Amino acid sequence: MGKKHKKVVVLPCSGIGKVYGAVARETMYELLERVRPDTVATTCLPLLVIKDPEAVALVTENPVITIDGCPKDCAKKSVEALGKVVDKAYEAIKFYKEHKDLKPEGIAEVNETGRKLAAVAAEEVTAEVDRLAAGEGA
Amino acid sequence: MDIQVMKVGVVSCSGEEIPEGTLCRLACRKVLDERPGETVTICLPLFIAGGEEERTFASNYPTITVDGCDKMCAAKATEMLSGKPAKSLSIPEILKKHGLKPPEKLRHFGPEEEAAVKAVAEEIAQAVDEVLEED
Ligand code: SF4
Numbered sequence A: 001m002g003k004k005h006k007k008v009v010v011l012p013c014s015g016i017g018k019v020y021g022a023v024a025r026e027t028m029y030e031l032l033e034r035v036r037p038d039t040v041a042t043t044c045l046p047l048l049v050i051k052d053p054e055a056v057a058l059v060t061e062n063p064v065i066t067i068d069g070c071p072k073d074c075a076k077k078s079v080e081a082l083g084k085v086v087d088k089a090y091e092a093i094k095f096y097k098e099h100k101d102l103k104p105e106g107i108a109e110v111n112e113t114g115r116k117l118a119a120v121a122a123e124e125v126t127a128e129v130d131r132l133a134a135g136e137g138a
Numbered sequence B: 001m002d003i004q005v006m007k008v009g010v011v012s013c014s015g016e017e018i019p020e021g022t023l024c025r026l027a028c029r030k031v032l033d034e035r036p037g038e039t040v041t042i043c044l045p046l047f048i049a050g051g052e053e054e055r056t057f058a059s060n061y062p063t064i065t066v067d068g069c070d071k072m073c074a075a076k077a078t079e080m081l082s083g084k085p086a087k088s089l090s091i092p093e094i095l096k097k098h099g100l101k102p103p104e105k106l107r108h109f110g111p112e113e114e115a116a117v118k119a120v121a122e123e124i125a126q127a128v129d130e131v132l133e134e135d
């Protein structure tokens, strides 16, 4: 077993025009505000783009889970551009494929069904958060 | 006659970490939805994760950046990786100008945040008009 971590960073992509970008963000907010507020941390992804020292330190010193809104994988690639391998990378559409009854809509913020999907997604990601916090690396 | 309508790029910081970031995204989205013929956007991290096409965004479109705080990520990233923005707006400055309180929630904005979203969207729309007039 590796080192235990106080924080696990969850980074959604910055999707501005795609529903799954909004689902990725909502899933992170579920984890941050409801499911694992003491463990999960996040930062603004653009801070990594401009190489803000604090944001870069947060991401390079803690385990990182990325959730992307489309196959362009911006969150994952932005972390990798810092020379850090992400511990777990998700694409938000995966959660919908597994829960076809929850079709999300809305692009700035998701609708009620999208929120339900994000809640379900957050439960799934929680297992990974707990595993990484316990020092069980990828 | 072939009339080419110029489009203005609107690039929002994504600001996941603070309520002003959410305000920024929602206001940009409102302008993009209300003026689809004149505005276009790009997900900011595509300047790094995307290809050549994405990196030429700011040279293809005069671009307005909108940022949620004084870190000015959208303005800096656009200038560093794509091209100098035509205008850069900042949410704290807009809120101050309109005498509005910053939002307190990270998500699920409702009627309480409506005035702020509207004020920021109006400022962006005005900046779009100015850029279109300048060209
Ligand atoms: S992964 Fe796709 S949706 Fe997310 S920021 Fe990149 S381009 Fe936008």
Ligand code: SF4
Pocket: A044, A045, A046, A047, B013, B014, B015, B016, B017, B018, B020, B021, B067, B068, B069, B070, B071, B072, B073, B074
């Ligand atoms: S400008 Fe501020 S709110 Fe926006 S992404 Fe950067 S740090 Fe976050």
